[in-house]
Amino acid sequence: MRWLKTYAEKCINCGKCMEVCSKTYFKEENPALSRVVITDPGAGRNISVCNQCGACMAVCPTEALYRDKNGVVQLDKSKCTSCLMCVGYCPTANMLYAATKQTEPFKCVACGLCAKVCPTQALVLVND
């Protein structure tokens, strides 16, 4: 399974991960639109991102959420009804939404762009 492993202790809160993520998928540098979320940028820093557990798939009424051949949970927008139950039921709060951009939710698809730009290897794309 391909997923993004995080090392919060290495994070220096430079924001590059969120920048590249939001720019890539929404053409806009806006941390609120990033699939990687850095919180508590003080002592208790936390990197929050989808771990591809698949809990969202179980609640999706139309099976719009599915696991691709790499083990990554993907959203088929053509099947999605924008109900956002997956948002409410994500155990790590990493299914996100932004009404100004689209009706459907969005999530990390383990593309690895953030890991590439992270200067401290606080984000690492792994296959296991």
Add this chain to the structure above:
Amino acid sequence: MDKMKVLAEWSYTPTKIDKGYTRKTLYVNVGEPRMEIRDVTQDMIDKFTGGRGFDLKLLWDAVKDTTKWNDPENEIVLSGGPLCGITQYPGTGKCYAAFISPLSGQTYDSNSGGYWGPLTKFSGFDAIEIQGKSEKEIIIFINGDDGKIQILESNQPDINAYTITENLHEYFATSEADKRSISVVSAGKGAETSYFGCMNMSFYDPRRKVTRLKQAGRGGGGSIMRDKKIAAMVVKYSKMTGNENNVVDLDTLQKVGVKLHKEIHDLDDSQCKMRKIGTAHLNEIMDEYHLLPVNNYKFGQNSAEIAKIHSSEYEKLFTQGLPDGCWYGCSMACAKAVDGFTIQTGPCKGEKVTVDGPEYETVASLGSNVGVFDPLWTIEANFYADHYGVDTISLGTTLAFVCECFELGLINKTDTNDLELRFGNKKDIMELIHRMAVGTDEFAAIVAKGIRYIKKAFAEKYNSDAKTMEAIGMEGQGVETSEYVPKESIAQWGGYYLTLKGPQHDEAWLIFMDMVNKQLPTYEDKAEALHYFPNFRTWFSLVGLCKLPWNDVEPANNRIVNPPKEAAKVPEHVQNYVDIFNAVTGKAIKKEDLVTMSEKVYNFQRVFQVRMKQGNAFHNIPLRALGPVFADEWDARKDYYDGKLKEIGVEPAGLSTEAKIQKLQEYRLGMWEGLKTAVYKRRGWNKKGIPTVETLKRLGIDYPEVVAVVEKYSKPEDVIA
């Protein structure tokens, strides 16, 4: 499958929804045949909001004062409401149906989940009116994709619900995935003989790969469908997006919806377990509080048998872990199914089927109330009730009444055509259900018409004692009581029997507030609750919502931050409704406006009942609903009832049980009259339960034809001082 013959076809341009409304309604006359698309006026939106409000307004204009349920001008009107079809908040796929009921001869409104409401709105219609009578068996097809309305000659050999629904999803879908774009409304063979035929509304379950049925169960809408020779109604709309309602403020809608999804995720397991068991979690709770109807509401508890129908027994039978919402976005997902169930009797014997439910009401109606404590029998009875298109509640309550008549010797085996209709006789009770659907057995045909009809027919035909039947027949306004024993809650007498359309449970369920938590000590307190809750709950029916997500989950702090009586209203969720209504429609309503919006329709419907009953729209209550009728009923809770007598200053020692029963009945009949007067006064009605002209004016529904009904039947002496 062979193509069906097109008997009539019309093209139209579907109107896109704006802020929750298409502002168009569809009228189809299946007799002429004729189709019209009509405009919705601003006044109609302002006064009637949508959903049941639109239904009743359109029905009012369609019928005459003398219209009977099986007259061609009677309509089935179906409408979702402005919030119907949003996907971002739980419980937003409801469709409301209204018609002149065969059971009561006045209006009835009944609601269902399933995809019919949303898909018809997406196809361009805020409401659909079906009028006239067809000579041929027909299927009405609304094709929202291509903008076509068709009346097809039905080629379906079996009109029973599970079969025809499955076949029509197959017939109209272009692929497996396309089956989700379709919803079917069907009835069944039982609806042809019965006065309590239900309408089954479908959705396709992509995981189980079967069609699922939800019911607009009550009041006899399915009987009217069959009287009009409508085998089914079908809608198709496959272009659904996440914002079909074109809402004003998607951001707020999403935020409020996600908040409730999280709340259900976090709290449902420790509160109502709606996701795991659905409403069947109530079985043991109702038993504990003497509220579970046993043997025609004679008893409220059966300690010896309750373990057999404990919710944990049902939980074992339900398939777990599948999202079961009857519309997208319902994280409460209470619709449960029993998969791979093998049918034991009747025409489907031996078939493996997926059965929807049973809900609590069915566990009680086709279970404890007929003396059966066997989940497998109840599931089979549930299956056949849906399949034959009859309401499980009216069916069960009617069967319970008939069983008691049999046990009392009011009818015998000659009358029943050899059925031994004792409580708990599973084989013969099931056989009676099958005979209702076949339609040739005279006794079964009488039973299928409900308690009010039976009381008269048994007295005339079998010389059964009318007074006894009057006391134990649990109907109000001609409609069978739903499945809670109301005897010990005065407020619930009103919750059941001071309702617009009869004793269902969608107006007010006040038993715990009144009886357990003692929050309604005076008539005025009860009257206030019987004003607020029926009106608040009416609001759901105007906008297209399900009641369950309102109070079958509560915010964790609901009972901490709110005093008890306020907590019962779940204020945070009420605010949610205000927020999502404004987010969809762009209006700026406040909490207080919900009740006022409802009051307009509530009072309009009451005047409608007065109109259809020529001034005699009475609220009756059976003695069985007020307390024990027979000695064994009293003796089952002897200490409790003796205590009740002492509370009213009557010393029970030395009195026979019959005398005690009579004393309590006399007292409680007096209380019933006191309650009725207090409630009528609070609602702004006169002594006959007719809204006053002042009430109509206050609510802005003083249309000349409405005022005329009130003035025609109101007398000066009926004014409540």
